[in-house]
Amino acid sequence: MAGGVSACMVLATSAWAAGHGAMAQMPAADAPVSTAVTASDCWIRQLPAPAPSGGFLVLHNAGTQAVNLVGARSSDYGQVMIHQTKEENGVSKMSMVHQVALPAGGQLALKPGSYHLMLEQARSGLKVGDQAQVDFALDNGQRVTAQCEVRPANAMPGMAGHGMKHGMKH
Numbered sequence: 001m002a003g004g005v006s007a008c009m010v011l012a013t014s015a016w017a018a019g020h021g022a023m024a025q026m027p028a029a030d031a032p033v034s035t036a037v038t039a040s041d042c043w044i045r046q047l048p049a050p051a052p053s054g055g056f057l058v059l060h061n062a063g064t065q066a067v068n069l070v071g072a073r074s075s076d077y078g079q080v081m082i083h084q085t086k087e088e089n090g091v092s093k094m095s096m097v098h099q100v101a102l103p104a105g106g107q108l109a110l111k112p113g114s115y116h117l118m119l120e121q122a123r124s125g126l127k128v129g130d131q132a133q134v135d136f137a138l139d140n141g142q143r144v145t146a147q148c149e150v151r152p153a154n155a156m157p158g159m160a161g162h163g164m165k166h167g168m169k170h
């Protein structure tokens with residue numbers, strides 16, 4: 001399994017470089033809402049287009065089974081991806097990931113410098129103070145819905161540079 005994951009990440013990186021990874025899984029519109037997994041504290045650091053915006057939240061798994069987060073989408077953004085920031089030799093690097101484990105009885109924070117969402121193509125009219133809905137796909141076929149508050153670019157001073165990096169790299 002571990003080998004599969006790293007192979008996926010390598011593929012994801014090249015797919016991303018080639019043009020916005022078509023491999024991400026989307027939650028089916030009719031997927032049942034998970035009763036075990038819930039989302040809280042979701043917010044989006046909105047940057048002016050075409051820079052992608054970062055999304056952050058906490059996912060809680062109250063169930064007795066581990067489950068994997070495998071994709072996300074939003075009716076407010078044309079594209080939502082799961083990214084991971086990693087420090088390698090003092091350099092911060094970002095890559096798209098295809099699954100993130102949610103341990104049974106545990107929680108996972110998507111936050112600056114770690115896993116986070118990258119949201120592109122905001123619908124016109126979406127503005128600071130709005131609530132954007134993001135749906136997450138789980139590998140058990142269920143979905144999780146989060147209401148995310150849209151906040152300004154300076155919402156978190158520690159995040160300065162994240163959007164710049166996205167804009168320059170992609």
Ligand SMILES: [Cu+2]
Pocket residue numbers: 083084094116117118166
């Ligand atoms: Cu990113």
